[in-house]
Amino acid sequence: MSIAPVPSSSVVARHAIRVRGAVQGVGFRPFVWRLAQELSLSGWVRNDSSGVAIEVQGHSDVLDRFVARLARDAPPLARIDAIERRELGTALRRDFDILPSSAGRASTRIAADTAVCADCLTELFDPRDRRYRYAFINCTNCGPRYTISQALPYDRANTSMAPFALCRPCRSEYGDPDSRRLHAQPNACPDCGPTLTLVDADGMQVHEGDVVAAALARLYRGEIVALKGLGGFHLACDARNAAAVARLRARKGREEKPFAVMIAGAASLGQLAEIGDGEHGLLDARERPIVLLRKKAGCDALLAGVAPGIAWLGAMLPYTPLQYLLFHQAAGCPEGCAWLDRVQSLVLVMTSANPGGEPLLAANAEALERLAGIADAFVLHDRDIVVRCDDSVVFAGVGAPAFVRRARGYTPAPIRLARTGPSVLALGGHLKSTICITRGDEAFVSQHLGDLDNVQSCKALDEAVIHLLRTLEIEPELVAHDLHPDYYSSRYAADFAARRALPAVAVQHHHAHIAAVAAEHGLRTPVLGLALDGVGLGADGGIWGGELLHVEAGMAQRLGHLRELRLPGGDRAAREPWRMAASVLFELGRAGEIERRYASRGGAILAQMLARAVNSAPTSSAGRWFDAAAGLLGVSEVCSYEGQAAMLLEGLAEAHGPAAPLPGGYRIEADGTLDLLPLLAHLAGQKDQACGAAVFHATFAAALADWVGEASARSGVRNVALGGGCFVNRILAMSLRRHLQAAGLAVFEARLVPPNDGGLALGQAAVAMAAAAD
Numbered sequence: 001m002s003i004a005p006v007p008s009s010s011v012v013a014r015h016a017i018r019v020r021g022a023v024q025g026v027g028f029r030p031f032v033w034r035l036a037q038e039l040s041l042s043g044w045v046r047n048d049s050s051g052v053a054i055e056v057q058g059h060s061d062v063l064d065r066f067v068a069r070l071a072r073d074a075p076p077l078a079r080i081d082a083i084e085r086r087e088l089g090t091a092l093r094r095d096f097d098i099l100p101s102s103a104g105r106a107s108t109r110i111a112a113d114t115a116v117c118a119d120c121l122t123e124l125f126d127p128r129d130r131r132y133r134y135a136f137i138n139c140t141n142c143g144p145r146y147t148i149s150q151a152l153p154y155d156r157a158n159t160s161m162a163p164f165a166l167c168r169p170c171r172s173e174y175g176d177p178d179s180r181r182l183h184a185q186p187n188a189c190p191d192c193g194p195t196l197t198l199v200d201a202d203g204m205q206v207h208e209g210d211v212v213a214a215a216l217a218r219l220y221r222g223e224i225v226a227l228k229g230l231g232g233f234h235l236a237c238d239a240r241n242a243a244a245v246a247r248l249r250a251r252k253g254r255e256e257k258p259f260a261v262m263i264a265g266a267a268s269l270g271q272l273a274e275i276g277d278g279e280h281g282l283l284d285a286r287e288r289p290i291v292l293l294r295k296k297a298g299c300d301a302l303l304a305g306v307a308p309g310i311a312w313l314g315a316m317l318p319y320t321p322l323q324y325l326l327f328h329q330a331a332g333c334p335e336g337c338a339w340l341d342r343v344q345s346l347v348l349v350m351t352s353a354n355p356g357g358e359p360l361l362a363a364n365a366e367a368l369e370r371l372a373g374i375a376d377a378f379v380l381h382d383r384d385i386v387v388r389c390d391d392s393v394v395f396a397g398v399g400a401p402a403f404v405r406r407a408r409g410y411t412p413a414p415i416r417l418a419r420t421g422p423s424v425l426a427l428g429g430h431l432k433s434t435i436c437i438t439r440g441d442e443a444f445v446s447q448h449l450g451d452l453d454n455v456q457s458c459k460a461l462d463e464a465v466i467h468l469l470r471t472l473e474i475e476p477e478l479v480a481h482d483l484h485p486d487y488y489s490s491r492y493a494a495d496f497a498a499r500r501a502l503p504a505v506a507v508q509h510h511h512a513h514i515a516a517v518a519a520e521h522g523l524r525t526p527v528l529g530l531a532l533d534g535v536g537l538g539a540d541g542g543i544w545g546g547e548l549l550h551v552e553a554g555m556a557q558r559l560g561h562l563r564e565l566r567l568p569g570g571d572r573a574a575r576e577p578w579r580m581a582a583s584v585l586f587e588l589g590r591a592g593e594i595e596r597r598y599a600s601r602g603g604a605i606l607a608q609m610l611a612r613a614v615n616s617a618p619t620s621s622a623g624r625w626f627d628a629a630a631g632l633l634g635v636s637e638v639c640s641y642e643g644q645a646a647m648l649l650e651g652l653a654e655a656h657g658p659a660a661p662l663p664g665g666y667r668i669e670a671d672g673t674l675d676l677l678p679l680l681a682h683l684a685g686q687k688d689q690a691c692g693a694a695v696f697h698a699t700f701a702a703a704l705a706d707w708v709g710e711a712s713a714r715s716g717v718r719n720v721a722l723g724g725g726c727f728v729n730r731i732l733a734m735s736l737r738r739h740l741q742a743a744g745l746a747v748f749e750a751r752l753v754p755p756n757d758g759g760l761a762l763g764q765a766a767v768a769m770a771a772a773a774d
Contacts, residue, residue, distance in 0.1 A: 014043070014091060015063055017054040018084040019070065022111045022413065024154040026077035027140030028052050029098050030182035032070070036096040037177075039066055046099035047153045049473070053102075057093060076141055077111050077286070079413065098177060101153040109444070110149045110471065112409050113230050113389070114286040115319035117142035119180065121337050124321055125328060130169070133212070133333075135322045136194045136383065140184045142286070146412055147231045147387045148186060151471060156185040160384040167192035186383075194383040196322070201376050203368045212325045215379050219326075219348065223376035224248050226353055226367055229320050231389030231408050231447075232360035233353035233367050235375060236262075240347055242304040248349065249305065251374040257641040258307035259351050260290045260314035260391070264327040264344040272299045272347075273313045278396030287409025288319035289392035289401065294654070306349060310647045311654035314393060316350070319409075322379065352390055359450050359460040362388040387467060388460070389447045395730060403754040404728055405432070407447035412468070414442035415752050415762065418522035421769035422477035425465065425496065427489035428761035429482045429509065429536075431642070432725075432754070433461060436761035437468050437476065438769065443519070444468060445753055445762050452488040461489065465496075478772060480505045480764035482512070484537040505768040509536025509760070510547045511556035513723030515770075516763030518551065520752040521721075526552040527748070528559075528708055528717050530736075533724035533756070534574060534623035534642075543567070545621025548672065548711055551721070554770035559711050560672025562625060564618035568609050573624065576638050577645040579606060580624050581631025584680045586610040593684075601637070622726045625676055625700075632683045633692045643725070650729050652693035659694035666703035674707045676700065697731045705739030712745060721748045723763075725756035 019028070024047050032045040032054060041063070043056035056066060067083060074080055116124070120137045123129040131137045138144070148159040156162055166174055170189050173181040181187045188194060196211040208214035215225050219236060222244040227234045235252065237244040239261045249255060263269055266283050273293035275283070282291045292312040299313055300306075307313050318324040330346040331339045353361045353371060361367045362385040367378060389408040394401035403410075419441065426436040433449040446464045450457045469476070481493035483506045490506070497504035507515075513536075514529030529549040538544035539558065546562030565583045567573040573580055578601055582594045591611065595603040610616055623646065630636045630645035635652065639645055653659075665679035679699045686692035708720055720740055727733045727749065740747045753759035 011060055012058065012090055013060045013063060014055065014057040014088045015085045016088050017056060017067065017070075018050065019052040019054065019080060019082075020084070021051060021081035022077070022079035022109055023052045024152070025111050025140070025145050025185060027075040027180065027182070027184075028078050030140065030177050030179075031073070031075050033096060033098055033177040035066060035069055035073070041066060042093040042096050044097045044099045047101040047155070049102075049152055055088065056096070057090060077114060079111075098183070101155050109412060109414065110152065110154055111145040112287065112411060112413055113144050113147050114142050114409065115288040115317075116321055116324060117286075118337070120321075121324065124324065125334070125336055127335060131189055133325055133328070134190050134193075135196050135212070135320075135325060135381070136186070136188050137321050138184060138186045139180045140182065141180060143184075143186050144230050147385055147389050147408075148383070149471065150386050152473070154185060159185050160386050161186050161188070164188055164193055164383075194381050197380045197382075199368070199378045199380060201372070203378075206377070211379060212322070212329050215377065216326055216329045218377050222247070224251065224374065226371050226375035226378045227322065228364070228367070228379060228381050228385075229322070231385060231387065232362045233371070234350045235353045235371070237349045238347075239303050239306055239349045240345075245305040245349060248351070252351070252355065254351075255640040256308055256644065258310055258312075258314060259349045260316060260393075261303065261306060262316055262318060262323065262348045262350040264331070264346065265317060265340040265342075267341055268344045268347070269293070269315060270343060271302060272296060273315060276396065282394060282396055282401055283315070283317050285409075287392065288316055289394045289409060290314040290316045292393065292395050292404070303347065309651055311651040316391065350391075354450065356454065357451055358454055358456040360388045360390050387447070397749075397751060400751045402749070402751060403758070404756070405448045406434070406445065406753055406758060411447040412444050414444050415520055416522075417441045417443055417519055417766065417769070418524055419769060419773065422772050423474050424478045424480055424765040424768045425469070425476035425493075426480040426761040426764035426768065427461070427482075427493040428764070429489060429757045430484070430487040432757040433457070433489060434753075434758050434761045435461065435464055435468065436765045437472060437474055438765050439472060439474050443762055443765055444472060448758055458488050461492065476500075476502060478503055478505060478768045480507055480768035482506070482537070482760065482764070483508045483539070505764075505771060507764040507767045508539050508556060510538075510544055510549060510724065511551065511767060512760045512763030513755070514549055514551045514556070514721045514763070515766045516753060516759040517721040517723045517748050517750050517755075519762055519766035520750070521748045523719060523721070523748065524553075525719065526550060526715075526717050527719040527721045528711055528715070529556070529721045529723060530704060530708055531724045532622035532726035535619070535621055543617055543619035543621065545619060545623055545724075546625070546674070547620065548674075548707060550711075550715060550717065554767050554774060560674060560707065561620040562622055563673050563675040563677065564620050565624055565628065566610055566613070566616040567619055567624070568606050568616045570615050570617065574627070577627035577631035578637040579631070580628035582606050583610065583616075584628045584632065584677070585684065587677060588681050588684070590684070598637075622724070625680075626726070628680055629683055629692070629696045632680060633686060633689045635689055635693065646726070646729060649693045649696065650731055652690040653697045653731050656690035656694040659691065659698045661699040661702040662695050665699040666706075668707055668710060672711075674703055676703060679703075697735065701732055701735035701739060704736050705743065708740060708745070709743050718744070719746045719748065723750060723755050723759070727755040
């Protein structure tokens with residue numbers, strides 16, 4: 001953040017002050033008003049399309065204190081990028097006023113949604129308060145922002161709260177500079193605001209008294225209840241009821257993919273997961289992400305079927321009043337907030353209501369239609385969700401959270417870039433889709449949009465582009481997309497660019513992964529990039545996924561890759577790890593074992609396919625090496641969701657504990673190829689799955705470190721960027737980081753966006769901006 005200085009003197013002066021950043025909808029104007037009252041200054045403050053504008057008059061030394069405190073004492077949700085000021089001629093003004101917002105071309109931004117604040121929770125659980133147990137309580141320090149916003153400036157008329165006329169008490173708060181609800185755009189109460197409705201599976205309203213109590217009773221009976229939240233619907237059930245969990249899996253078609261859970265407070269996780277200081281901070285953070293925690297030994301028995309076979313439990317605390325009220329009801333409706341710090345027995349599965357891999361459902365009508373046959377009941381409300389926004393998912397990283405999915409609570413906060421340039425619209429990839437729009441030196445990465453393999457997800461991408469461009473009032477000058485021409489995102493980019501006569505830049509998938517890491521860290525010098533993932537179209541037309549790159553500005557050079565394995569059966573090999581195990585056996589000259597090991601799966605036919613190189617394209621994918629290891633160890637032969645084999649392998653390695661790398665477990669060829677076949681040959685005879693998984697992780701990390709170290713010695717480049725979905729694997733990421741740092745290399749990892757394809761759009765935008773500057 002920058003603050004422009006003005007020389008101090010004791011004379012009366014009048015200054016125009018501009019505050020830029022996330023300063024709308026966060027209580028900044030009332031904060032300025034109170035500060036001016038305290039310092040006996042006159043003038044005014046208002047929102048406009050650039051942020052917050054202030055004119056203030058007083059003694060110059062007091063004005064200096066005023067500006068310093070704008071930065072130091074800003075409201076908790078504010079994010080100040082810059083404070084600019086200039087001197088004006090003095091004018092006679094006695095008071096300090098909050099003026100109506102002015103319009104104009106947007107250069108500010110909307111704040112992200114945040115969890116209910118402590119003050120609102122106190123009121124929510126106070127029987128004497130007029131908002132006692134009101135499911136839409138909020139103030140300028142908490143509640144919905146981004147998901148209810150249609151345009152800037154952030155005023156009630158530009159949100160989905162516009163249809164709700166304020167009652168007299170709420171209007172008084174809304175206009176009272178001493179109230180923390182001054183200009184709180186979602187401000188409401190039971191007399192004037194949104195309301196809850198409980199309906200059954202047929203969409204008929206259920207009259208069972210208190211909606212929250214009735215919904216909780218249904219959850220305790222084992223029913224699946226759809227709950228409308230901030231950015232969309234959740235499907236909830238009692239996580240301790242194995243039959244209910246199994247029923248939810250069957251209805252949603254989610255055989256084994258882990259569910260997240262919600263608990264009243266961190267104390268309620270005591271029997272379920274390990275919580276370090278970093279995890280505590282993330283669980284309680286106002287962004288309220290799903291935090292991936294190491295399971296305790298008894299977790300799977302207590303929560304049968306919730307997150308089978310993996311090392312991590314995704315957990316989050318309540319962040320909407322409705323969610324808090326469910327736990328409050330289960331606790332017996334105690335007064336005050338102390339009960340949140342005690343162990344509560346209720347644990348709820350909270351999974352996104354996105355049937356068939358479609359986008360998160362946000363509208364009442366579409367939820368009733370698309371969740372028919374899945375939900376037994378629905379808790380609806382009449383405040384529209386403007387922007388669908390899923391829960392964020394994070395690990396506790398080194399100094400900052402490490403994203404698996406970036407969405408609610410963090411979007412649309414911009415990422416500061418090391419360069420400025422033309423506005424770019426980047427469309428991302430095919431899986432874990434996001435988009436990115438740049439404005440000057442800011443990059444706005446959208447919320448997670450999902451996989452673009454169905455019509456509804458493609459429509460969600462269209463909507464996200466329209467909403468972000470409209471809200472930020474940006475006209476792109478460049479369009480960037482993945483090198484693969486058949487992705488929906490690439491076709492959309494080509495069409496968008498053609499209709500507006502804009503240049504379109506195709507960015508190689510793994511180059512974008514590394515460029516994203518370099519962009520968020522502000523790196524302008526060359527880096528060695530290690531890009532490890534499942535698949536991406538290579539610059540040579542091949543199937544890449546285990547790449548060592550030299551990246552500088554808008555250019556990337558391939559220095560080496562993992563040894564290629566064949567994909568018997570094409571895309572099926574990515575879903576059936578036994579096929580990759582067979583591929584390794586073939587490369588080892590042990591094709592005869594394929595039929596014996598996998599006779600029931602057609603191993604003989606697959607062996608012939610490999611021998612004749614039929615439908616068996618080669619790939620350097622790191623993800624397929626994980627699959628091969630899982631297949632050889634018998635951990636997983638067929639996956640029910642993307643990345644399952646690798647996650648199960650990581651879970652076994654976590655349970656086993658550290659292992660030493662296998663001596664002679666890899667080779668680095670003269671052409672830069674890293675060959676892991678010796679390691680896989682060892683795993684093919686390993687009977688202890690957990691030991692094999694631990695040795696695989698240890699050896700892979702050591703091999704990668706040696707590979708990068710040799711490239712660094714040859715090139716003189718000491719900065720290393722790690723990107724790609726394989727770095728969601730905590731064991732691999734942490735072990736490799738230790739090896740590289742021990743060798744004196746500087747390691748840069750994804751922190752502001754996920755390392756997986758959710759970060760591609762940022763990397764594409766950075767490459768396009770760099771190319772435009774050359």
